[in-house]
Amino acid sequence: SQTIHQWPATLVQPVGSPLSLECTVEGTSNPNLYWYRQAAGRGLQLLFYSVGIGQISSEVPQNLSASRPQDRQFILSSKKLLLSDSGFYLCAWEPGPLNYGYTFGSGTRLTVV
């Protein structure tokens, strides 16, 4: 069966420090991968998605970047965190073809101080 792993679960980082959040999927190949951010009490905002290795699409211009170095690995990064980067970050995957419905990771709560 397929599983998605996301870590760390909680992270407190100072302003200006770098960020690396990792997401991996097991039990499938060539998944579509997504990074979402959720502000407190709000819906989800799509940040990046990837349909293959090295293919990254950005939905929102921001201080963050994403990479997909391997088929089932998706990384969210920042060189210098801002206070506004605080939030709950969720990784998700779906099998190709599209529209099957996402499976989400357990999320990372990021607090920038």
Place this chain on the structure above:
Amino acid sequence: AQTVTQSQPEMSVQEAETVTLSCTYDTSENNYYLFWYKQPPSRQMILVIRQEAYKQQNATENRFSVNFQKAAKSFSLKISDSQLGDTAMYFCAFLMDSNYQLIWGAGTKLIIKP
């Protein structure tokens, strides 16, 4: 542009009761998908149910069922025999065919009281 509206910010019902959460959407597309996701206090986002717009039959998953009214652009979620574990935020979401970006509603906070 597509939009999704959940008009009930919060609802509460007694355990074992049936509750219906509302969702309306706006689109000019004919082929699309609709979803209900549940986010309990743990904040893990869980897919509850999925509906293809081309299917007239309403989707059902155990105690969860939808009332999909395509002409009215309505997609409500009914939870039967509600349980304490159903307490969560519920999000309605829309996805155009062959698109990547889910359009999300603002969510409905559902509280099941013992």
